[in-house]
Amino acid sequence: MKSLFFTAILCFITATSIAQQADKIPSADVNKLDGTSFNTADIKNDGKPIIINFWATWCSPCKRELNNIAEMYEMWQEETGVKLVAMSIDDARNMAKVAPYVNGKGWEYDVYIDPNGDFKRAMGVNNVPHTFLVDGEGNIVWQHNSYVEGDEYELFELVKKLSEGEKID
Amino acid sequence: MSKKCHFWTLLFILFITSINANAQQFEEMMSRGQIKGNFQFESQFYREDTIIGAEEVPERIRSNSFLNLIYSNGGFSAGMRYESYLPPLLGYPEGYQGNGIMYRFASYQKDDLSITVGNFYEQFGTGLVLRTYEERGLGYDNALDGVRLKYKVYDGIRLTALTGRQRIFFDYGEGIVRGFDADINLNETFSDFFEGSKTRILLGGSAVSKYQADRNSQFVLPENVATFGGRASITRGRFNFYAEYAYKVNDPSADNEFIYKPGEALLLQGTYSQKGLGILVSAKRNDNMSFRSDRTEGEQNLLINYMPALTKQHTYNLLATLYPYATQLNGEVAFQADLIYKFDKGTILGGDRGMDIQVNYSTANNIDTTHLNDEFTFRQGYKSSYFSVGEVYFKDFNVQLTKRFSSKVKGIFTYANLVYNQDIIEGKPGAPTVYADIAIADITYRLDMRNALRGEFQHLSTEQDQGDWATLLVEYTYAPHWFIAIQDQYNYGNSEKEKQTLL
Incomplete structure (x- = not known):
């Protein structure tokens, strides 16, 4: 019995060490703005980088961040082909406000709503804003929690590195 | 009790055997698996303030912490969250007292x-x-x-x-x-x-x-x-x-x-x-x-x-x-x-x-x-x-x-x-x-x-x-x-x- 238990632990360690090689976007069902279902495993961008940003309509640093990026998003896209996925964690109380807010602000992002927190949990997000960077192969290579003015410049430097095929440590 | 134990041992041996038999498949399977985790610790130190009615907190320091782990492999995923409230931060529901795993799941999608x-x-x-x-x-x-x-x-x-x-x-x-x-x-x-x-x-x-x-x-x-x-x-x-x-x-x-x-x-x-x-x-x-x-x-x-x-x-x-x-x-x-x-x-x-x-x-x-x-x-x-x-x-x-x-x-x-x-x-x-x-x-x-x-x-x-x-x-x-x-x-x-x- 003892040795069997030991085997089980070994399996576990193998899994852990391998995990670091490939950290893919997990699969979870979220909503599109029209209420239809979308699986997050289908987040793709033709081999170009993807930013996944968790936010909410009631979170002021989140809105500051996404509004600041919105002013430069067109330029970012032209230069690197990056795509920003704005994943709202607004729940039943506020989810109807997401589409009017996004359109009212004129955001050009891909916006989804995760009202029950399934994708949030799968990505290990505790609070917003939380930003992830995904490389052209679909690996999550970087993440950052919270926002201070100017963080977007660091983010864009990393996006540029990825679009030029460089690795991020 | 011992019968139960035998059953699990047998099941486990079967599981391990089937894995060994398909070593190559197993390796492939594991290479797709990943573990994600995160940990959060929050602690506060309290002082009495009679003017605003903030009472003395006997423990002086209170803290909340969480550890999340999720393993996923293809359509299979399993995870847990360990929570610790020793005791919970003020303002948090007082019902949370102690440590434990109150969230664990396994799920399979095909x-x-x-x-x-x-x-x-x-x-x-x-x-x-x-x-x-x-x-x-x-x-x-x-x-x-x-x-x-x-x-x-x-x-x-x-x-x-x-x-x-x-x-x-x-x-x-x-x-x-x-x-x-x-x-x-x-x-x-x-x-x-x-x-x-x-x-x-x-x-x-x-x-x-x-x-x-x-x-x-x-x-x-x-x-x-x-x-x-x-x-x-x-x-x-x-x-x-x-x-x-x-x-x-x-x-x-x-x-x-x-x-x-x-x-x-x-x-x-x-x-x-x-x-x-x-x-x-x-x-x-x-x-x-x-x-x-x-x-x-x-x-x-x-x-x-x-x-x-x-x-x-x-x-x-x-x-x-x-x-x-x-x-x-x-x-x-x-x-x-x-x-x-x-x-x-x-x-x-x-x-x-x-x-x-x-x-x-x-x-x-x-x-x-x-x-x-x-x-x-x-x-x-x-x-x-x-x-x-x-x-x-x-x-x-x-x-x-x-x-x-x-x-x-x-x-x-x-x-x-x-x-x-x-x-x-x-x-x-x-x-x-x-x-x-x-x-x-x-x-x-x-x-x-x-x-x-x-x-x-x-x-x-x-x-x-x-x-x-x-x-x-x-x-x-x-x-x-x-x-x-x-x-x-x-x-x-x-x-x-x-x-x-x-x-």
Whole structure:
């Protein structure tokens, strides 16, 4: 019995060490703005980088961040082909406000709503804003929690590195 | 006991053998697997302050911490969360005492079928009949522990069936919850019919029932209580209309003082949006719609459903923390309108760099009730009409302007007028209704790409409750990662002089 238990632990360690090689976007069902279902495993961008940003309509640093990026998003896209996925964690109380807010602000992002927190949990997000960077192969290579003015410049430097095929440590 | 042990040993040997037999397959399988985890630790140190009524905390230091782990491999995933409250931070529900794993699950998804055992969070529609949800920051967690099946029967048709018991702190409630939901996307199911149509229709229906034994000596209580819900979402171009209705059979509980009246809730929502303009109008009426898996519970405990508050969720400190509103489960009629508009660059109000305006108005009133005599109505309690409302619970009118003055300076200006019924919302009988005006300026000055200064100037004026307040916040940030902030909240208008302190 003892040795069997030991085997089980070994399996576990193998899994852990391998995990670091490939950290893919997990699969979870979220909503599109029209209420239809979308699986997050289908987040793709033709081999170009993807930013996944968790936010909410009631979170002021989140809105500051996404509004600041919105002013430069067109330029970012032209230069690197990056795509920003704005994943709202607004729940039943506020989810109807997401589409009017996004359109009212004129955001050009891909916006989804995760009202029950399934994708949030799968990505290990505790609070917003939380930003992830995904490389052209679909690996999550970087993440950052919270926002201070100017963080977007660091983010864009990393996006540029990825679009030029460089690795991020 | 020993038989059981043999069974597991055998199963385990079989498992290991099958793995060894397919070593190559196993290696391939493991290479696709991944473990994700995160850890959060929060601790606070407390000091007594007799003036503001902050009592001495005997432990002096309190902390909350969480560790999340999720393993996933193809369609299989399993995870857990270890939680520790030694003891919980002040303001957190005191029921969380100690350590333990109260969230663990395994789930498997293949093709159109998904099975979850253990803990899970689920929501039917907006949650009027069922929503299990977690909000770690507030200590809200009513996860079910049981089994859930999801099956995509046909294009656009998804069925969900579940059963379980709900979490309450480090225990489970005694009631058993069973639920079924069907969700139909007509455009996918009848794709030929809807081909080329601009209209998109989603329909849904659910049934949820709870069982709790009757041990009450005074009343004969229903042990099984069912709720039914129906919903429709219609989108055409830039318009969306959403309606949801829920009905609950008689459910005498501590919330409704053990009356046998059925409950109901109706939610209507319309939105229109295009680039630079967003409009939302919503209305809700809920009557005797608290639904818990233990009829004797109160507060936020063991709620099976969720009644969203139709009020704006504010973020600034004086607006968000002093007079926040939450749905009154026993009865409420609420309305909300929200408008967001972008004045383009070059227009009179837009100026050189454009300006955004957001206007929000919401109200919540009691339902209008007429008391009924219990002897003749089998404890129906009261009757109420859809066409009138009772006393005011809450009102909020607020306007927010966002304006960039230059490449370096940006400002957000907010004004709000609140009406807040303390008596009902805080359960303080006889306390006067609060009328408050709040003004906030939030200005950011970017020194360069890395350095920025931000100031928040907030003022709240009211004749009632604790009088006037002011908050000042100054924040310096050095991107990425660093910030230093000083915040002060001053209740300078308090009628009791000694409470006019800087916090």
